[in-house]
Amino acid sequence: MLRDNLNLAFKNIRERLSRSILTLLGVAIGIMAIVSLIAIGEGMNVAVTEELSSLSDTILVNVGDGFSIFSIGSVKESGEYLTERDISDIERIPGVKEVTTQLTGKGILQYRNSNVSVTLTGMDSETMKLRYSSENLESGSLLQENDRNKIVIGAKIAHDYFDTEITVGERVKINGNKFIVAGIFEKQGIGGVISTDDIVLLLPRDFEEIIGEKNIYSATVTVYDINNVESIALEIERIINENHGEDDFASTTTVSSILKRIQRVLDIIQTVLVAIASIALVVASIGIMNTMLTSVMERTREIGIMKAIGATNKDVMIIFILEGMLLSIVGGVIGTLLGIFGSKGLIAALTSIVLSYNVDLQPVVSLISVVLAVGVSIIVGVLSSLYPAWKAAKMSPIEAVRYE
Amino acid sequence: MDITKVIVTKDLCKTYGSGPLRVEALKKVNLVVDKGDYISIIGPSGSGKSTLLNLIGCLDTPTSGKLYIEGIDVSTLKENQLAKIRRDKIGFIFQKYNLIPTLTAIENVALAMGFAGVERKKRIARAEELLELVGLSHRLHHKPSELSGGEQQRVAIARALANNPSIILGDEPTGNIDTSSGNIIMEILEDINKKGNTVIVVTHDPTIAKRAKRMIRIQDGVVREQHVEG
Structure with a gap:
């Protein structure tokens, strides 16, 4: 049955092709923003780590x-x-x-x-x-x-x-x-x-x-030994302060602790950016909901027919949720691809405009972020088509069949 | 409950609206339909004939009274249980065919079996068989928009038969098609009846009504048995 439902969803999407494309474009842009920002954030992290890890001793x-x-x-x-x-x-x-x-x-x-x-x-x-x-x-x-x-x-x-x-x-x-x-x-x-x-x-x-x-x-x-860096740093501080008879005459800083602090700052920046990008995804999910609601309206009669020939509420819901999911998955995959290529372009722009200092910045697209992006788009698809699907499912078959 | 009586109604009432807008579409209808019956329901428009058919077809629920389908009291059933009755026991044929426009003929027929959970290969095979039965083996992969009215109605009949229901209901099945195509439709329905299915057809065409074994006239929501001449 899944195959038939997918077939039905696919045919309905094709039937309303331009609207479907616009809807999934919304998802694609949202996912693209998230994927590329994560990739750039990871890239910055890697660049900083590479720069400083040679000094970790x-x-x-x-x-x-x-x-x-x-x-x-x-x-x-x-x-x-x-x-x-x-x-x-x-x-x-x-x-x-x-x-x-x-x-x-x-x-x-x-x-x-x-x-x-x-x-x-x-x-x-x-x-x-x-x-x-x-x-x-x-x-x-x-x-x-x-x-x-x-x-x-x-x-x-x-x-x-x-x-x-x-x-x-x-x-x-x-x-x-x-x-x-x-x-x-x-x-x-x-x-x-x-x-x-x-x-x-x-x-x-x-x-x-x-x-x-x-x-x-x-x-x-x-x-x-890199593992002893922190303990030796403490020992140095103790000895010097003792020599000078002051508690805080000198202080020590390890490069790895600098690295950690920079990474923490980068993490915060990245989280904020992804949160902002997520707004695009929320807008996209409203788009899906809108499209699906319109689709439910247009297909009132079709829903009535399906119910008249024996579709249960669950059957109807699955059909519409699957359709919303298909839209968002396709959007998600396109968005992921755009994000991977887009992040390369964005990094090129960033390094030439903002960072005059010569850093080898490369976007890092991890498998996790791809899985996350597609996963999020599936969730968005399901969540935003739940209400339209429920609306379709609770239609009375007799009214839906009579609907002109 | 005698299982040979496939449909039994007891004081079946249906009213629409309330207060001064209240319309009594059906008034205490008592009807017994035996297995293998072939019944036509006639009456002027607005008399309640479609209302009665929709109630029997479990598309609508009665306001009061009882309705038994193959011994099951459907007047108390929940929405999803009604869906299963519609799926397994009833085949509905509409005046406007009501095929899914995006699906081909064979997909339309197979869809009904899909809801019943029949596995894909069997569905396709049976859908093909049924379309052959209604004389459409050359139109399997055509969409409704590529078929004539008579052909669409034949696909609808094949779909109604898909899950092997004992009751076939037709709401003016020939109402939208020309006479010769209408004759073909009626012949198919009569063949189905001969195989043991109960067939009930709503019509306002007297010649079609007279082909049935029993004729029921509805006027102002009241049912009257009519003698079938000849």
């Missing part, structure tokens, strides 16, 4: 409140810094592979007789290579171990701080000492973990010469 040690994803790269001038003793204590913790330090201090950058106050960041060439790649540069190169009096500067410093733009190879002065600009970071805008727009990067030796001391603002610690 890394602990960032900062003076003060530490690293927050909302105050990226900002430097607080607490006046206090990590000491050589802190660093060697960290190196002695079992499981620690390597400790690199980042020096921070204020300096005056002079270019063609105008002065600008900048934050200087000192790190050795190894750390620099770990944190940045030459892909991040718009011109020039990162510093080599034997370089002297060379700096790498951020895009804002190069282009916005001075009346004339600074280019690679030009001379500037920092606190009176001569430096050559070896590289310029590209403009970062939104995205990326640590902002490089206002950075002045130099090697530790040069840093010490200008500032006169080693202001260790932060250290980057790598561990052997």
Whole structure:
């Protein structure tokens, strides 16, 4: 009987083809929105995870409140810094592979007789290579171990701080000492973990010469076993705070905890977007209900005939529910396909407009989201045709047969 | 209850509306129909003949009185139980054929069996057989819109016979078709009657009415047995 009911549903849909297509288009758009948004959300998640998971053995040690994803790269001038003793204590913790330090201090950058106050960041060439790649540069190169009096500067410093733009190879002065600009970071805008727009990067030796001391603002610690990251981070915090006799002198942040926080934010964004997209689906289900109600009206006589030749209320209901379901399933499948291809286009648009930072963003369509989309469309079909089907079923056969 | 009396009515009443708009379509109808009867019901329009047929066909429910179909008191049955009586015991033929327009002839006939849960292969085979019986084996896959009035009515007869009902009801089955096609329809119905089915036909055509074994006249909702001449 199912086959005959399907046949009947199919014939009725074909009989009212343009109306049916418009109805299932509504479902298709709703499902498309949901599928593509889930795919983009998953894609963002994967991109962020890939970006950061290579650093999952890394602990960032900062003076003060530490690293927050909302105050990226900002430097607080607490006046206090990590000491050589802190660093060697960290190196002695079992499981620690390597400790690199980042020096921070204020300096005056002079270019063609105008002065600008900048934050200087000192790190050795190894750390620099770990944190940045030459892909991040718009011109020039990162510093080599034997370089002297060379700096790498951020895009804002190069282009916005001075009346004339600074280019690679030009001379500037920092606190009176001569430096050559070896590289310029590209403009970062939104995205990326640590902002490089206002950075002045130099090697530790040069840093010490200008500032006169080693202001260790932060250290980057790598561990052997990723599973020990959290416990070693706690141990580092304890040791440093003990060294300085303060409860919250320094704080540590693991990259995996940053990752978790970013993922939580992405999850929230995705949930909100999908919720908004679901409105389209609600509208679509109203469309199905409308179409089915009209269909019931038009086929009053047909319903009467079916009841007269022995169809029970259940038989009639099944016929109409099946018809609504067929509409929404076809719509759902089309919507899923549109969503898969649409998300690719949307991502291309997103990356070219919003994200100037070079992230490899690919939509991720999981089997679960496809099953979910088709499942949701089936549910929508059944729910929205329940009332029309019930209306059809409760018709009195005699009135329905008499209906002209 | 004697099973040879396939239809029995006791003081069967049907009224429409209420208050001053109240219309008594049937007034205390008492009727006994034996198995294998061939009855025609005549009367002017609005006399209540279709109302009586719809009650017997379980399309409508009586206001008061009793109606027994093959011994079952259908006046107390629920909607779905009535549907099953319609499906298994009664074959209804309408003046306007009432075929499902989207389905072909064979699908229309098979649909009725589908509601009875007959398996697909058997349904198709029987539908083919029945259409052959009414002389439409060359029109199996035509839609109603591609058939003449007489042909459509023959499909309707095949559909009425689908679930092997003992009672065949016709509400002016020849009312919309020409005389020669109407004759074919009546011959088919008479053949069915000869095979043992009870046939009741509502008509206002006296020549068709006279072909029946019994003739019942309804006037103002009151039933009167009429002698069939010749």
